[in-house]
Amino acid sequence: MGFKILAINPGSTSTKVALYDEERPLLDLTLRHSAEQIAHYPNIIDQLDWRRDMILTALKEHGFDIMSLAAVIGRGGLIKPIPAGVYEVNDAMRRDLQHATMEHASNLGGLLADGIAATAGIKAYIADPVVVDEMDDIARLSGHPDCPRRSIFHALNQKATARLHCDRIGIVYEKANLVVAHLGGGISVAAHKQGRVVDVNNALDGDGPFAPERAGTLPAGELVDLCFSGRYTRHDIQQMLAGKGGLVAHLGTNSMIQVMERIGQGDEKARVVKDAMCYGIVKQIGAMAAALGGQVDAVILTGGIAHNKSVVEYISEFCSFIAPIAVYPGENELESLVTNALVVLRGVITPKVYA
Numbered sequence: 001m002g003f004k005i006l007a008i009n010p011g012s013t014s015t016k017v018a019l020y021d022e023e024r025p026l027l028d029l030t031l032r033h034s035a036e037q038i039a040h041y042p043n044i045i046d047q048l049d050w051r052r053d054m055i056l057t058a059l060k061e062h063g064f065d066i067m068s069l070a071a072v073i074g075r076g077g078l079i080k081p082i083p084a085g086v087y088e089v090n091d092a093m094r095r096d097l098q099h100a101t102m103e104h105a106s107n108l109g110g111l112l113a114d115g116i117a118a119t120a121g122i123k124a125y126i127a128d129p130v131v132v133d134e135m136d137d138i139a140r141l142s143g144h145p146d147c148p149r150r151s152i153f154h155a156l157n158q159k160a161t162a163r164l165h166c167d168r169i170g171i172v173y174e175k176a177n178l179v180v181a182h183l184g185g186g187i188s189v190a191a192h193k194q195g196r197v198v199d200v201n202n203a204l205d206g207d208g209p210f211a212p213e214r215a216g217t218l219p220a221g222e223l224v225d226l227c228f229s230g231r232y233t234r235h236d237i238q239q240m241l242a243g244k245g246g247l248v249a250h251l252g253t254n255s256m257i258q259v260m261e262r263i264g265q266g267d268e269k270a271r272v273v274k275d276a277m278c279y280g281i282v283k284q285i286g287a288m289a290a291a292l293g294g295q296v297d298a299v300i301l302t303g304g305i306a307h308n309k310s311v312v313e314y315i316s317e318f319c320s321f322i323a324p325i326a327v328y329p330g331e332n333e334l335e336s337l338v339t340n341a342l343v344v345l346r347g348v349i350t351p352k353v354y355a
């Protein structure tokens, strides 16, 4: 009998849970949370006990005893910037997740893992959280010292997909130069230089291409005018950047599937907005290729929108001159979490300590 691992990936409207026996999947659950249920909680962190009980109930219903687990691993949240890797949940991390300065469902990942692990008397981990920061110093500087650029991106899926691609084509991640574009509800486009993400747009907070739910970079002067117009609260503006920006602001939906249906029905506005989003993505890919000095082994497209043929064709037409385009639709975040826990349990790596 091998190591049994529970992986937890909390999203804004669901909690995804997977149970593995070593590499063998035993259970894969998506626990959905309706807008009415979510509305009961003023802040995301207030959903902790509710989501934990839901996971425990679901495991019980599937006849699983958590006492047979070897480890629990969650998607990590907006803690302090840290290098990529696996981290054991400790007091410092618990505190920083509880009091994270920005709201994000992944703040619950380490805490949910920790609560369940404590009951089972085992350790909890996180891996490659959204705050992984390996940026070069020159990438960190913006045009004003009060507004440094921050590395907040889909580190877990970006790293896992980059390594998967390197394995497939027979190169070593630590020696490869890659541009990876995660195209999901948020979009991050990163320069992976010999195993380090040396530059990336902040996918959460007004930086980079616009995305289904994110505004991306906005003209700063116009944003300042909006902030001081008296028409919006701070919360309203934050929502414009993350949650109600991008496709949601222009078209009232965060679904690329719906956008494509509308384009198919002749909706010209939907076509222009979709093309504008693709145009922003190709510009960001070009920027990251330049950050790598043009020495790029592959441009990798991943995330839910990489399922979309029209988006992939648009990007391929503009970016094929940079390097071969490789497409890995969707994300495998739960599987990546399990893989990360397994290498710790097998003693291949020692988990890092969050300070």
Ligand SMILES: Nc1ncnc2c1ncn2[C@@H]1O[C@H](COP(=O)(O)OP(=O)(O)OP(=O)(O)O)[C@@H](O)[C@H]1O
Residues within 6 Å of the ligand: 011, 154, 183, 184, 185, 186, 187, 212, 254, 255, 256, 257, 258, 303, 304, 305, 307, 308, 330, 331
């Ligand atoms: N088969 C598909 N064809 C076209 N678009 C798709 C398909 N599947 C998902 N999408 C689109 O992908 C987007 C969501 O991507 P994804 O599921 O990666 O995002 P998420 O997990 O909610 O957010 P994030 O990736 O930022 O964490 C949505 O706009 C959705 O409509």
Ligand SMILES: CCCC(=O)O
Residues within 6 Å of the ligand: 130, 152, 153, 154, 155, 185, 186, 187, 203, 204
């Ligand atoms: C990786 C954080 C950005 C997002 O949620 O889209």
